[in-house]
Amino acid sequence: FILIEAALLRNSKNSRTNKKPGQNIAQTYFCIVFNILLPFLYGAAVVQLVTDIAKYSVGRLRPHFLAVCQPDVTKFNCTDGYITADVCTGDMALIKHARVSFPSGHASFSMYSMLFLVFYYQARLTWKNLLLLRPLLQLIVFCLAFYTGLSRIYDYKHHWSDVLAGNIIGVIVSLITVFTLTDLFKGRKSSEEQQTDNNVKLESIRVNKPVTKL
Incomplete structure (x- = not known):
């Protein structure tokens, strides 16, 4: 965010920067960065909240739960009904952590943050000489999020299913955050499109300018 916005602010010569009267370049820059980071942090907090609520409500055991539990086989019994005896002999902190498998927090946050970055690249990297670099960067960050989910499985x-649910949470929150809390896709034009519009307006003025008779 910081480097891209600095480059955009340096090369911008139109209203794209939303500069207000009395603002210097530093104030304008921090205002732009703040308007991007604040929605991102808000969305990250929502992802964490939703994930934690689901984790402690479902309480699904992780695949490696038995290795962490280290059960005492002498306490096993074959009676019907819910077993209340604590048969685990492992570290209680690790056991508690092994009881919150669904959904994956790593998958939800990585998918949210990387998808937010994909949308950010789409809205900000609009220079013609970056048209090939932009999809490459988007593919890289998306693959990072996808790989994070896969790593939690193997x-x-x-x-x-924990990873899938986490990815769904990340995608939904990212879409809502980008399209409702930011102005990334609200009337944004690339510098080339803005320059083209300016040229069209100038040409229209020249054509419609009345000819002065000598």
């Missing part, structure tokens, strides 16, 4: 930290 590390036996989550079930595949």
Whole structure:
């Protein structure tokens, strides 16, 4: 965010920067960055809140729960009904952590943050010489989020459905945050499009300018 907005502010010569009268370049820059970071942090907090509520409401065991629990086999019984005896002998903190598998917090936050970055690249990297670089960067950050989810599965930290649910949470919150709390796609034009509009307006003025008779 910081580097891209600095480059945009440096090269911008129109109203794209939303500069107000009396603001210097530093104030304008921090205002733009703040308007991007604040919605991002708000969305991140929502993702964390939704994920934690689901985790402690469902209480699904992680795939490696037995390795953490280290159950005492002498306390096993085959009676019907809910077993209340504590058969785990492992570390209680690790056992508690192994009881909150659904949904994956790593998957939800990584998908939210990387998808937010994908939308940010789409809205901000509008220079013609970056048209090939932009989709490459978007693919890289999306693959990072996808790989994060996969790593939680093959590390036996989550079930595949935990990762899928986390990804869905991240996608939904990212879409809501970008399109309702930011102005990334609200009347934004690239510098080339803005320059084209200015040229069209100037040409229209020249054509419609009355000819002065000598």
